[in-house]
Amino acid sequence: xxxxxxxxxxxxxxxxxxxxxxxxxxxxxxxxxxxxxxxxxxxxxxxxxxxxxxxxxxxxxxxxxxxxxxxxxxxxxxxxxxxxxxxxxxxxxxxxxxxxxxxxxxxxxxxxxxxxxxxxxxxxxxxxxxxxxxxxxxxxxxxxxxxxxxxxxxxxxxxxxxxxxxxxxxxxxxxxxxxxxxxxxxxxxxxxxxxxxxxxxxxxxxxxxxxxxxxxxxxxxxxxxxxxxxxxxxxxxxxxxxxxxxxxxxxxxxxxxxxxxxxxxxxxxxxxxxxxxxxxxxxxxxxxxxxxxxxxxxxxxxxxxxxxxxxxxxxxxxxxxxxxxxxxxxxxxxxxxxxxxxxxxxxxxxxxxxxxxxxxxxxxxxxxxxxx
Numbered sequence: 001x002x003x004x005x006x007x008x009x010x011x012x013x014x015x016x017x018x019x020x021x022x023x024x025x026x027x028x029x030x031x032x033x034x035x036x037x038x039x040x041x042x043x044x045x046x047x048x049x050x051x052x053x054x055x056x057x058x059x060x061x062x063x064x065x066x067x068x069x070x071x072x073x074x075x076x077x078x079x080x081x082x083x084x085x086x087x088x089x090x091x092x093x094x095x096x097x098x099x100x101x102x103x104x105x106x107x108x109x110x111x112x113x114x115x116x117x118x119x120x121x122x123x124x125x126x127x128x129x130x131x132x133x134x135x136x137x138x139x140x141x142x143x144x145x146x147x148x149x150x151x152x153x154x155x156x157x158x159x160x161x162x163x164x165x166x167x168x169x170x171x172x173x174x175x176x177x178x179x180x181x182x183x184x185x186x187x188x189x190x191x192x193x194x195x196x197x198x199x200x201x202x203x204x205x206x207x208x209x210x211x212x213x214x215x216x217x218x219x220x221x222x223x224x225x226x227x228x229x230x231x232x233x234x235x236x237x238x239x240x241x242x243x244x245x246x247x248x249x250x251x252x253x254x255x256x257x258x259x260x261x262x263x264x265x266x267x268x269x270x271x272x273x274x275x276x277x278x279x280x281x282x283x284x285x286x287x288x289x290x291x292x293x294x295x296x297x298x299x300x301x302x303x304x305x306x307x308x309x310x311x312x313x314x315x316x317x318x319x320x321x322x323x324x325x326x327x328x329x330x331x332x333x334x335x336x337x338x339x340x341x342x343x344x345x346x347x348x349x350x351x352x353x354x355x356x357x358x359x360x361x362x363x364x365x366x367x368x369x370x371x372x
Contacts, residue, residue, distance in 0.1 A: 003039065003239060004073050004256055007288075007368065008250055008251045008253070008282025008283060009248065009250045009282060009283040009287045009313075009336075009368045009369070010249050010250075010280075010368055010369050010370070011041070011042075011246055011247075011248050011365060011366050011367075011368045011369070011370045011371070012151070012243075012247045012248070012249065012338070012370070012371050013042050013043060013046065013047075013245055013246055013366075013370055013371070013372050014243070014245045014246075014247075015046060015047070015049075015050040015245070016050075017226055017243035017244065017245040018042070018047060018050055018051070018103065018224055018225065018226075018245045019050055019051070019054055020243050021220075021223055021224050021226055021242050021245070022051060022054050022224060023054065023057070024219055024223075024241055024242065025098065025207055025208075025218060025223065025224075026207075026214075026218070027055045027280070028051070028055040028056045028057075028162055028166065029055060029056075029057050029066070030214065030216065030217060030218060031056060031058075031217070031218050032056075032057055032058035032060050032078075032080065032200060032217045032218065032219050033047075033051050033056055033058075033060065033074070033132065033219075033220065033221075033224055034060045034068060034082075034203075034219055034220065034221035034224070035047055035051075035059050035060065035061055035066075036060065036062030036063075036082060036221075037062055037063050037363055038351045038363075038366065038367075039225075040221060040224075040225050040359065040362045040363055040366065041154075041223070041246065041362040041363040041364070041365065041366020041367060042225055042245060042246060042362070042366055042370075043366070043370055043372070044061075044066060044069060044070070046068065046370075046372055048070055048073075048075055052075065052077070054203075056077060056316055057077055057078060058077055058078045058079075058080065058217060059075070059077050059078070059079050059080070060079075060080045060082055060172035060219055061079060061080070061081055061082065062079055062081070062082055062083055063082075063083050063090070063319060064081045064085050064086040064090040064093055064094050064101060065090075065101055066081070066286055067079040067097070067099040068093060068097060068099070071097045071098075071099070078100065078158075079096065079098075079100065080099075080100045080102070080125050080159065080161075081099055081100065081101045081102060082105055083102065083135075084101045084102040084108050084127075084135075085101035085104065085108070085111060085112075085325070086108075087111075088111060088114065088115070091111045091112060091114075091115045091122065092115055093121045094115075094122065095115050095116060095120070097111070098123065099123045100117070100123050100124060100158055100159060101122075101124055101125070101184055102124070102125050102127045102135065102161075103124040103125065103126055103127065103155075103157070104127040104129075104135035104136050104137065105135075105137070105290070106144070106145075106148065108124075108287050109148055109149075109152070109155060110364040111344070112124055112154070112155045113152045113154045113155055114231045115154070116154030116155055117153075117154050117239070118153035118154060121153060121154050121155055121156040121307070122154060122155055122156070123156045123158045124155060125152050125157075125158060125159040125160070125161055125268045126145075126157050126158070126160045126161070126188065126190060126197075127161060127162065128160060128161070128162040128182075128183055128187070129162070129165075130162040130179040130180075130182040130183045130186070131175065131178065131179040131182065132162070132163050132164075132165045132179075133164055134163070136162065137186075139182060139185070139186055139257075139264075142186060142189050142190075145190075146189070146190070146193050149194070150193070157190070157194055157197060158196070158198065159197060159198050159199070159200060159217075160186070160190050160191070160198075160199055160200075161199070161200040161201065161219070162179070162182075162183045162186075162201055163203065163250075163335075164179055164203055164206045165174055165179065165203075165230075166185075167202065167203060167205035167206035167209060168204075168205035168211065168229040168230060168233070170209075170230070170233050170234050170235045173275055174227045176206070176210070180201065180210070180213050183201050184215070187199050187215075191248070194263065198215075198216040198217060199215035199216050199217070200215060200216065200217040200218070200219055201213050201214075201215055202214055202215075202218050202219065202220075203219055203220065203221060203222075203229075204220040204221055204222045204223035204224070204229045204239075205223075205229040205230065206218075207219075207220050207223070208223065208230070208235075208238040208239055208269055209230070209235060209238055221359075222358065222359060223239060223242055224245075225244070225245050225246065226242045226245045226246075226361060227239075227242065227244065227246035227346075227347050227348060227362075228240065228348070228359040231348045244338060244345070244346060245346065245367060246337060246338065246362055246365070247335060247337050247338025247339050247344075248335065248336040248337040248338065248365045248368065249333050249334065249335050249336070249339065250281040250282050250283035250287075250299075250333070250334050250335075250336060251277050251281070251282045251331065251332075251333065251334075252277075252280070252281060252282075252328060252329070252330055252331060252333070252334055253280045253281065253282050253316065253330065254280045254330055255277060255278070255279050255280070255321070255328050255329060255330060255351055256277070256278050256280070257275065257276075257278075258272050258275070258276045258278050259271065259272070259275060260272055260274050260275055261273075261343075263310070263319055263324050264309045264318050265294075265309070265310025265311045265312075265313065266279060266310070266311045266313065267311055269294065269295060269310055269311050270295050270310040270311075272309075272310045274322075274323075276309075276320055276322045277320065277321050277322045278309060278318050278319070278320055279301060279306065279318070279319050279321045279328055279332075279334065280316055280317075280318055281299065281316065281317050281318070281319060281321075281334050282315065282316060283315070283316070283317060284313045284314045284315040284316050284317055285312055285314060285338060286314045286315055287315065287365075287367075287368055288364030288365045288366075288367050288368065289312060289317065289336060289364075289365065290312070290354055290364075291311065291312045291358075292351065292354060292355070293308055293312055293317075293354055294308065294310065294311040295307075295309065295310065295311070295314045296307060296308065296353055296354075297312070297350075297353055297354075298345060298349075298353065299317075299319050299334045299335060299336055299345070300334065300335045300339055300343055300344055300345060301319065301321055301324060301326075301330060301332065301333075301334045301335070302324055302326035302332070303339075303340055303341030303342075303343060304323075304325070304326070304341070304343055305343045305345070306319040306320055306321050306324060306334070307319065307320055316318070318332065319328070319344055319358060336350070336363060336365065337361070338348075346358075347361045347362055347366065349353070
């Protein structure tokens with residue numbers, strides 16, 4: 001299926017790869033897939049449907065609005081909103097639709113308390129700060145937190161979680177284990193008071209490298225979509241069997257011969273040193289292909305890598321195909337990500353050239369018309 005019948009740039013999503021990656025991580029009932037930000041650009045509802053078919057019982061989303069989309073589409077899983085419910089309206093919606101917002105501060109608990117009642121308490125997920133310096137309660141907050149939860153029948157904690165800062169960095173093992181110790185102590189205190197609480201700590205890297213820290217629920221994101229969180233490290237084999245789920249193609253709009261000394265694209269930033277063949281592709285920064293890849297990026301055409309020449313435009317870029325041992329024609333397909341051949345580019349390849357991380361590559365390129 002396709003979200004748009006035709007477009008010069010398309011994201012192709014392999015849902016079977018996502019299902020494969022889920023199974024690789026273990027029992028789907030112990031996995032809470034992270035499908036925030038439109039499932040990292042792969043499409044919230046189609047991805048959730050594929051994971052639902054595998055028996056997943058929990059989803060982690062970014063905000064209450066994403067959880068609402070899942071509820072409206074009929075998904076009945078436990079839904080955890082990782083950014084909480086920062087307004088009274090969002091908290092009310094969370095309560096109405098049985099969404100678990102993250103409670104990361106006493107103010108967030110006050111919003112929940114103002115919404116819930118003893119008869120219909122607002123269910124929340126308690127976030128512990130263990131070394132990320134982002135959201136969450138500190139260890140020193142525990143006495144007041146327990147007192148607040150015990151004294152507020154309009155709140156029902158259901159989950160306790162934290163987030164690992166550098167589980168994908170083997171050289172930071174000591175820091176990861178220190179975070180794990182803090183979480184273990186905080187979770188033990190909370191579960192002693194509320195024995196029904198479930199625990200969640202590991203992201204993709206943590207789930208692969210620290211199976212002893214998986215607790216009740218893992219929270220993989222990047223690994224689900226086929227990117228190896230240990231790329232370039234001594235632990236790279238841990239993610240070697242993951243399958244990329246996204247590839248991105250663009251149509252060749254024209255192929256032109258350019259004489260030596262001729263500039264290509266805006267600003268004359270690139271000038272040919274020889275006679276060259278240039279393929280103009282129907283994709284640009286408006287499609288999520290960064291202008292920062294001007295004169296740096298690579299694409300593949302006919303299975304071979306071709307360098308981006310000159311500045312990336314709003315809806316077009318130019319790639320040199322002079323050295324490709326195949327005839328390239330208008331209407332052919334070029335690949336920004338994935339595609340056929342041993343030279344296909346991974347999200348990590350593109351991120352390395354771009355100077356970013358695979359998450360951004362997937363989120364931005366995944367905004368294009370999708371085919372599943």
